[in-house]
Amino acid sequence: MNKLGRITLAILVVCAALWFGTVELQKSQGYTKNNTLTLYNWGDYIDPALIKKFEKQTGYHVSVETFDSNEAMYTKIKQGGTAYDLAVPSEYMIEKMRKAHLLKPIDHRRLTGYQNIGKDFLNQSFDPGNKYSLPYFWGTLGIIYNDQLVKKPLTHWSDLWSPDYRGQIMVVDSARDMMAVGLIENGQSVNSTNPAVLKAAKDKLDQMAPNVKAIVADEIKMYMVQNEASVAVTWSGEAAEMLDNNPHLHYVIPEEGSNLWFDNLVIPKTAKHEKAAYAFLNFMLEPKNAAQNAEYIGYSTPNIPAKALLPAATRNNPGYYPSQKVIDRLQVYSDLSPTAVGRYNDLFLEFKMQH
The missing domain is CATH 3.40.190.10 (Periplasmic binding protein-like II)
Structure with a gap:
């Protein structure tokens, strides 16, 4: 084997060791393919403390990938290279994804806390009856x-x-x-x-x-x-x-x-971990968690009990809650x-x- 071949082999061995070590570390922490939730979100669009809380509370490991435009997100999901379990598109893009059959219907029977969402944020023209999406921020x-x-x-x-x-x-x-x-x-x-x-x-x-x-x-x-x-x-x-x-x-x-505008949570058709997806949806429907997320992000929450938990200066500001x-x-x-x-x-x- 020439020098280049030996270098290449050495690199492959190191990469394999790193991969194996990562897998073993995840296993030791209880993370496997079957209990991982892959969230496709806008950058810095969820309080990291909530991710940790969800992981600790449910045992699921959350892998977050980010996008910087609805169009980039749409292209990635349509290509189907990565099986995202949840994504956060905006209203017009939800309509486009729905028409392109890229979303799984949401089973409302599996949701706890759906009644917390205000009626002004439900049954919009881009998703009548919220068959495919759950309000996240507006x-x-x-x-x-x-x-x-x-x-x-x-x-x-x-x-x-x-x-x-x-x-x-x-x-x-x-x-x-x-x-x-x-x-x-x-x-x-x-x-x-x-x-x-x-x-x-x-x-x-x-x-x-x-x-x-x-x-x-x-x-x-x-x-x-x-x-x-x-x-x-x-x-x-x-x-x-x-x-x-x-x-x-x-x-x-x-x-x-x-x-x-509305940003809603959706379940892409290629999702592999539906149970984890519903666990996360229900976690985010809890008023305390939704309020914490709204304080961290700064956008308006559609969760009415969560809004009541926000500081008076925020919930009474007509710029954010008109x-x-x-x-x-x-x-x-x-x-x-x-x-x-x-x-x-x-x-x-x-x-x-x-x-």
């Missing part, structure tokens, strides 16, 4: 502003077009969300597929362009917390984290309405055709090219 798209840097509170989407905010506004790098801002400002549905309506929404955004400081994602938090921008378009949960770090920040849902009157003005995204999605993306890219 929230809104809105405006965050710094009271030290603006003359008066912002209450309307139209405020974003004010010349007072030239070069001061941060917006999220999301075609669907920013096109929604233009659509709502024009009095249109956030699910419109009419080419002329979408073009008009993009034209409306173009008029805002002089006010836009940057189109970014997570960087919005840094800019707003450090007083480097006065206004931003962002999601309620992201805003909650910013407000915790800067007392001069405020989050509002514009009076014209906005997007109401009144029914406000909720009635919110719109939920529908799954759009590939052609429509492409049109949204192309128009938003045209808007982005101005920066």
Whole structure:
């Protein structure tokens, strides 16, 4: 055997030893293939302490894999390479996965605590009767502003077009969300597929362009917390984290309405550990656990008894738990055709090219 061959063999031996050692360690801890739950989730979207509590309480080992977009999650599950036991898609993606037959129906008879979920978060258009999904978190798209840097509170989407905010506004790098801002400002549905309506929404955004400081994602938090921008378009949960770090920040849902989004737990059709999946669903339905998760994440819980356990300043904040009157003005995204999605993306890219 030549030198290269000996090196290769040595590497293979080491890798085998490491793999065997890992397997033996998992066995010694009681972890086997049969008692492992594989959760496919957004990054940092569950309190790690709850994972440990679930493992200790049930004996299951939780393996968490993360994704950064609904589309990436959909592709991975559709390919079927990994048998995820639970995933956390958003509303329009649940509809798409349901239509593509990628989900197992949820047996409500195996759920304990389903009655804890508020009726406003059940039986939505993307999953009638919640046949395939269980609400996890919900929230809104809105405006965050710094009271030290603006003359008066912002209450309307139209405020974003004010010349007072030239070069001061941060917006999220999301075609669907920013096109929604233009659509709502024009009095249109956030699910419109009419080419002329979408073009008009993009034209409306173009008029805002002089006010836009940057189109970014997570960087919005840094800019707003450090007083480097006065206004931003962002999601309620992201805003909650910013407000915790800067007392001069405020989050509002514009009076014209906005997007109401849902992230739900689903069981992919390729799931191998249904018993573990239901154990986790029931664990997360417990009010104490749901409240702990909501405090850690910052988004709104659909679990009504859990909401009652949150600090008064949180549960009474209209930015995170808006009144029914406000909720009635919110719109939920529908799954759009590939052609429509492409049109949204192309128009938003045209808007982005101005920066």
